[in-house]
Amino acid sequence: MTPEAVDHELPAEEKRHHVLSVLVENKAGVLSRVAGLFSRRGFNIFSLAVAPTDDSHRFSRITIVVDAASAPLEQIVNQLDKLINVVEISHVNEHQVVERELLLASITVPTDQMATAISLCANFDAEVVDAGAGEITVMLADHPDKINAFQELLSGYTVDQLHRTGLVALPKLITQ
Amino acid sequence: MEITGAQALIKSLEEQGTDVIFGLPGGAILPVYDPILDSSIRHILVRHEQGAGHMAEGYALATGRPGVAMVTSGPGATNIVTPLANAYMDSTPLVVVSGQVSRAAIGTDAFQECDITGVTSGITKHNWLVTDANDLPRIVAEAFHVATTGRPGPVLIDVPKDVAQSMMTWNGPATEADLDLPGYRPTKGVDHEVIAQAIAMILEAKRPVLYVGGGVLQGNASAALRALAERLGVPVVTTLMARGAFPDTHPQHLGMPGMHGHYTAIMAIQRADLLVSLGARFDDRVTGKLDGFAPVAKIIHLDVDRAEHGKVRRPDLSIVANASEAVPALAEAAASVTPSDLRAWWDELHGYQAKHPLAYDPIDGNGLLKPQMVVETLNALAPAGTIVASGVGQHQMWASQYWQFEEPRTWINSGGAGTMGFAVPSAIGAKVGRPDRTVWAIDGDGCFQMTAQELVTARAEGIPIKVAILNNAYLGMVRQWQEMFYEERYSEVYLSPDLPNYVQWAEAMGCVGIRVDDPADVASAIERANSIDDRPVVIDFRTDASEKVFPMVPAGATNDEVLVHPSQRLHS
Numbered sequence: 001m002t003p004e005a006v007d008h009e010l011p012a013e014e015k016r017h018h019v020l021s022v023l024v025e026n027k028a029g030v031l032s033r034v035a036g037l038f039s040r041r042g043f044n045i046f047s048l049a050v051a052p053t054d055d056s057h058r059f060s061r062i063t064i065v066v067d068a069a070s071a072p073l074e075q076i077v078n079q080l081d082k083l084i085n086v087v088e089i090s091h092v093n094e095h096q097v098v099e100r101e102l103l104l105a106s107i108t109v110p111t112d113q114m115a116t117a118i119s120l121c122a123n124f125d126a127e128v129v130d131a132g133a134g135e136i137t138v139m140l141a142d143h144p145d146k147i148n149a150f151q152e153l154l155s156g157y158t159v160d161q162l163h164r165t166g167l168v169a170l171p172k173l174i175t176q
Numbered sequence: 177m178e179i180t181g182a183q184a185l186i187k188s189l190e191e192q193g194t195d196v197i198f199g200l201p202g203g204a205i206l207p208v209y210d211p212i213l214d215s216s217i218r219h220i221l222v223r224h225e226q227g228a229g230h231m232a233e234g235y236a237l238a239t240g241r242p243g244v245a246m247v248t249s250g251p252g253a254t255n256i257v258t259p260l261a262n263a264y265m266d267s268t269p270l271v272v273v274s275g276q277v278s279r280a281a282i283g284t285d286a287f288q289e290c291d292i293t294g295v296t297s298g299i300t301k302h303n304w305l306v307t308d309a310n311d312l313p314r315i316v317a318e319a320f321h322v323a324t325t326g327r328p329g330p331v332l333i334d335v336p337k338d339v340a341q342s343m344m345t346w347n348g349p350a351t352e353a354d355l356d357l358p359g360y361r362p363t364k365g366v367d368h369e370v371i372a373q374a375i376a377m378i379l380e381a382k383r384p385v386l387y388v389g390g391g392v393l394q395g396n397a398s399a400a401l402r403a404l405a406e407r408l409g410v411p412v413v414t415t416l417m418a419r420g421a422f423p424d425t426h427p428q429h430l431g432m433p434g435m436h437g438h439y440t441a442i443m444a445i446q447r448a449d450l451l452v453s454l455g456a457r458f459d460d461r462v463t464g465k466l467d468g469f470a471p472v473a474k475i476i477h478l479d480v481d482r483a484e485h486g487k488v489r490r491p492d493l494s495i496v497a498n499a500s501e502a503v504p505a506l507a508e509a510a511a512s513v514t515p516s517d518l519r520a521w522w523d524e525l526h527g528y529q530a531k532h533p534l535a536y537d538p539i540d541g542n543g544l545l546k547p548q549m550v551v552e553t554l555n556a557l558a559p560a561g562t563i564v565a566s567g568v569g570q571h572q573m574w575a576s577q578y579w580q581f582e583e584p585r586t587w588i589n590s591g592g593a594g595t596m597g598f599a600v601p602s603a604i605g606a607k608v609g610r611p612d613r614t615v616w617a618i619d620g621d622g623c624f625q626m627t628a629q630e631l632v633t634a635r636a637e638g639i640p641i642k643v644a645i646l647n648n649a650y651l652g653m654v655r656q657w658q659e660m661f662y663e664e665r666y667s668e669v670y671l672s673p674d675l676p677n678y679v680q681w682a683e684a685m686g687c688v689g690i691r692v693d694d695p696a697d698v699a700s701a702i703e704r705a706n707s708i709d710d711r712p713v714v715i716d717f718r719t720d721a722s723e724k725v726f727p728m729v730p731a732g733a734t735n736d737e738v739l740v741h742p743s744q745r746l747h748s
């Protein structure tokens with residue numbers, strides 16, 4: 001079983017990961033400063049996704065999933081906050097957040113099973129984005145839990161390449 | 177006005193109040209050295225860039241103003257990595273300017289190229305690679321701002337050669353409004369409610385201790401500390417980084433805690449029911465084995481750096497504030513309360529003091545000098561206000577133990593990093609910053625050999641420091657550990673008392689060299705050194721290599737397991 005699958009089955013209070021959404025200045029070397037801080041303080045990064053924000057000229061957003069066992073959350077946040085290029089850190093509470101991740105995988109499927117495979121993908125709302133001889137590339141953008149389940153399903157096939165983007169997240173909007 | 181980037185850089189340094197740069201030129205920084213000729217800033221040409229960095233540190237520690245150093249790219253920059261790491265550990269404000277290869281050459285393994293912003297990102301508070309000469313005034317202002325505010329620290333500005341050469345538009349110096357630091361919010365202000373809570377906790381405590389760290393010196397809060405301590409009658413301990421923050425002769429001062437601290441300071445912490453940490457960070461050299469440290473104490477933690485709160489020991493009350501504001505606030509709040517009766521606590525502490533004062537053996541049959549006695553004599557004969565710098569090792573601990581520090585910024589030392597070779601260059605920097613003061617470096621023979629070449633700089637630049645080498649012919653601190661914990665298996669610690677010949681070496685560097693073997697000559701040699709003010713002096717004190725530093729908390733042990741001097745063990 002993959003570590004993700006284990007996590008999937010844990011009750012929420014035993015969450016092994018914290019999700020931090022970090023607004024940083026869009027300057028050369030910022031990513032290496034953040035990554036360097038995590039490695040020298042012994043905080044383990046589980047996944048990290050970085051992209052420009054709407055104010056892409058000035059700021060980028062890094063979504064970091066950290067191993068909760070490696071250090072107290074408060075220590076991670078306070079050390080991160082000392083980086084001069086870090087503008088804002090929010091700890092993403094999983095109940096008040098929209099989380100998405102994207103998975104791309106190329107799988108080899110015997111011709112006689114192709115139709116089943118494609119319909120299984122459709123059940124997950126995954127898309128076939130490329131096709132070759134006896135091989136398809138599928139894509140799923142969804143909640144990481146769904147991605148985990150989908151990845152497990154794929155493991156029944158010969159997975160040639162699999163790539164996950166890591167989590168991105170935004171706070172849930174207030175509805176009234 | 178159109179000027180070069182190099183001119184803009186020097187003008188910006190002038191605007192920041194820089195009066196001295198410690199440095200050494202080379203290819204990539206050449207353009208910046210040209211306008212130095214026309215500048216009011218004094219440049220001190222070092223013999224090794226490590227010296228420049230430690231001089232800048234000594235200057236900063238002695239004056240409270242940021243030290244400035246300048247180096248070329250590649251090896252020049254990597255030579256100053258150790259001082260940056262040292263300053264980072266001790267939160268010393270430093271601005272280092274390094275040359276870099278031209279922008280187009282970056283990333284091509286060009287001659288003397290080194291990714292110094294990458295190398296130093298973990299040992300600077302921040303660093304900048306300048307890509308446009310027009311940014312220079314703003315970046316220099318940002319660099320000084322970051323280095324000196326909040327928790328101070330070293331910063332580095334990396335300037336590609338072609339940026340220094342290119343023309344820029346000088347619109348005057350950058351102002352506060354020009355700073356572009358959206359993610360930098362140094363701690364400001366004090367929460368008076370928390371201050372009141374702290375005072376209430378101190379009044380409730382039966383056995384409180386003020387555990388004072390370098391933050392009190394950084395925040396220039398010594399006078400407020402004294403008012404606070406005297407008002408409440410609470411005992412004070414000062415860490416290695418805080419020596420001088422509270423007078424050693426003050427009856428409420430118990431001395432230094434930690435691995436080689438004063439017995440009473442160590443025990444006060446172990447027995448305390450309230451530890452008030454003021455600008456200290458629960459360093460492992462102070463705590464010993466953590467789960468046995470101050471086992472019954474509640475903790476009040478004052479620190480400007482939020483990340484220090486709970487990093488090592490969870491506080492019962494956090495004061496996130498600068499000591500410069502919070503210690504005066506504490507003193508002010510204390511002024512209007514009735515101090516509690518701490519007589520029982522003081523009786524206990526006086527008992528420890530009587531039983532375990534600092535101690536060393538009298539001179540043995542071999543007639544060799546006792547290093548502790550040398551430090552005591554240096555101290556006794558020192559003019560008031562003398563600044564003491566030290567290397568790292570046994571001599572450092574003896575300097576801290578046996579010198580009586582009475583004033584802030586008179587102790588220049590490498591605490592967090594423990595950098596051998598710190599004494600000579602940092603003493604030079606301190607003397608440059610405080611030319612009115614006598615500056616003694618108390619150095620080890622091992623340390624001296626690492627950076628002694630800067631005495632050439634001192635002589636050439638007219639910086640008359642004094643160096644006392646406690647020459648035990650050993651890497652003494654390592655020898656002590658091998659004696660005590662490795663069954664006297666001495667591995668690679670012997671140096672030799674005579675190789676090098678320290679007197680000849682000192683003289684070759686333009687200094688006065690004196691050698692002292694006989695205890696009867698210690699005082700006269702020191703007096704002679706004190707009377708020389710036109711050049712540096714080096715005294716080679718031949719000391720007893722068998723002397724060990726006590727008290728000692730062995731590595732991995734709790735503070736309760738402190739080893740006192742053997743002469744005190746029988747009746748303990």
Ligand SMILES: Cc1ncc(C[n+]2csc(CCOP(=O)(O)OP(=O)(O)O)c2C)c(N)n1
Pocket residue numbers: 567568569570571572594595596619620621622623624646648650651652653654
């Ligand atoms: C740059 C550096 N290298 C190695 C050490 C490890 N070390 C700590 S103290 C010491 C011995 C210092 O010898 P000396 O300067 O003669 O001082 P002593 O202990 O003899 O007084 C050594 C090697 C260090 N602290 N710094």
Ligand SMILES: [Mg+2]
Pocket residue numbers: 569620621622646647648649650651652
């Ligand atoms: Mg020695």
